[in-house]
Amino acid sequence: MGGKKKTFTFQRFSRKQLKILTWWRGTSPYAAFDGVIADGAIRSGKTVSMSLSFMMWAMSQFREANFAICGKTIGALRRNVITPLKQMMPALRCECVDKRAENLLVVRRNGVANYFYLFGGKDEGSQDLIQGITLAGAFFDEVALMPQSFVNQATARCSVDGAKWWFNCNPEGPFHWFKTEWIDRVKERGLLYLHFDMCDNETLSPKTLARYRAMYTGVFERRFIRGEWAAADGVIYSMFDPGRHIKADLPFAPEREFVAVDYGTYNPCVFLHFFACGQGETTRYFVDREYYFSGRGGEEKEHRTIQKDDGQYAADMLAFCGGRKDLPVIVDPSASSLMTRLRHEGFTQVLPARNAVAKGIAAVSAALAGDRLSFSPDCRYTLRELPSYVWDVKAAAKCGQDKPLKENDHCCDALRYGVYFDSLVNVSSRPSVSGHGAR
Secondary structure (H helix, E strand, C coil): CCCCCCCCCCCCCCHHHHHHHHCCCCCCCCCCCCEEEEEECCCCCHHHHHHHHHHHHHHHHCCCCEEEEEECCHHHHHHHHHHHHHHHHHHHCCEEEEEHHHCEEEEEECCEEEEEEEEECCCHHHHHHHCCCCCCEEEEECHHHCCHHHHHHHHHCCCCCCCEEEEEECCCCCCCHHHHHCHHHHHHHCEEEEEECHHHCCCCCHHHHHHHHHHCCHHHHHHHHCCCCCCCCCECCCCCCHHHHECCCCCCCCCEEEEEEECCCCCCEEEEEEEEECCHHHCEEEEEEEEEECCCCCCCCCCCCCCCCHHHHHHHHHHHCCCCCCCCEEECCCCHHHHHHHHHCCCCCEEECCCCHHHHHHHHHHHHHCCCEEECCCCHHHHHHHHHCEECHHHHHHHCCCCECCCCCHHHHHHHHHHHHHHHCCHHHCCCCCCCCCC
16 A cells, blocks of 8 residues: 655745736736746745746746656756645646656646656756757756756757747856846846745744754845846955864764765865764764875875875775774765775775765755854865865856856865765765764
8 A cells, every 4th residue: 555645735825926826827918938047045935836837837928838847857846946846736637647758748737638758957968858840848946057058958859839938046146147148138138027035935944944044144145135147256265264164073972974085186085974863954073083185295294296196095095984884985976996996895885976066065054154163273285275275266257157166176076075965865864973083
């Protein structure tokens, strides 16, 4: 017997959410518009109202038509959009058949069927997935995370009479292609533009609003909380304060430990050892030890102008872990040869890091701002890098991308690999701490 299906609990919609729900109706002054854009703060109620309205519009205006629902990846799309949308289907009096192998939802209502294909727009090659299909509409969740070529291809496929586009996103930099090509040209393109802040989600309590506002500082506060398309410039971890973030002793009772790696042969190779406790937004981290080797040589006696191979790094990793091979080792995803060697040497949990740079930096920033991340004074290379880790303003101006300047970044890369990966995984599956390395 299967478990009872979850249903969606609707709460009162805000004025902007109601505008999204009704803009396409014949009585609306915006009915002739070709699409809608909703941008702004996180947790502001954009996705639920957009996906619900998109489905209502499609099922009331078309029959036997094809539609696209797009996300950065299929996994993220299913988690953030499809799962709650399927829970809303009974309220729409719709029946939904999810053909997961085909990434297809077949939705029926009052004898009318329509077909909703799911697409992941993760890189430039994603545009090939959507070529050839004729669409009556497309919905893009977190469109600013997708490549422009994919969005251009998908919007071009919407050639059925009456087709419309639906976009939502959190802001990025002011030179991002979606800002310059779509938001700055909404009148020219015939689009309705709605900007959201957290107060547009009436389900958030004052306590929850205060908690989110305290989580971010700098550019991430301006983007995620105020909903601005703000430039990333200056020191990335400007909230780092040695007086707050350097601890002589482990400041909590650890629940798990792991190692994060930024790989280099000629450039420095870094291992960071983490203790952690808690989950989600309550997680606390303590980096108690670091390994740093540079093939360029350096001020340390052990640093010579020689390079180490993967076998030597694997031996150094074993010593760094105190002989343990069961610790999770989260490795720079480009370092496939090192991952292979570590597995060959018997390490049982060698995991590729998630190299989502901006999200990783945001996770570290939130942990620092919330005093949930601290360091031993022994981590001197990491502590030296943190104040000099800066945004690449030329990359932002040239292509609208948030990138750290590729200088003084090796410890900081390992840091974001560890914090961001741990924030995404099911920590209950991790091995408990052994006492090794505890202060």
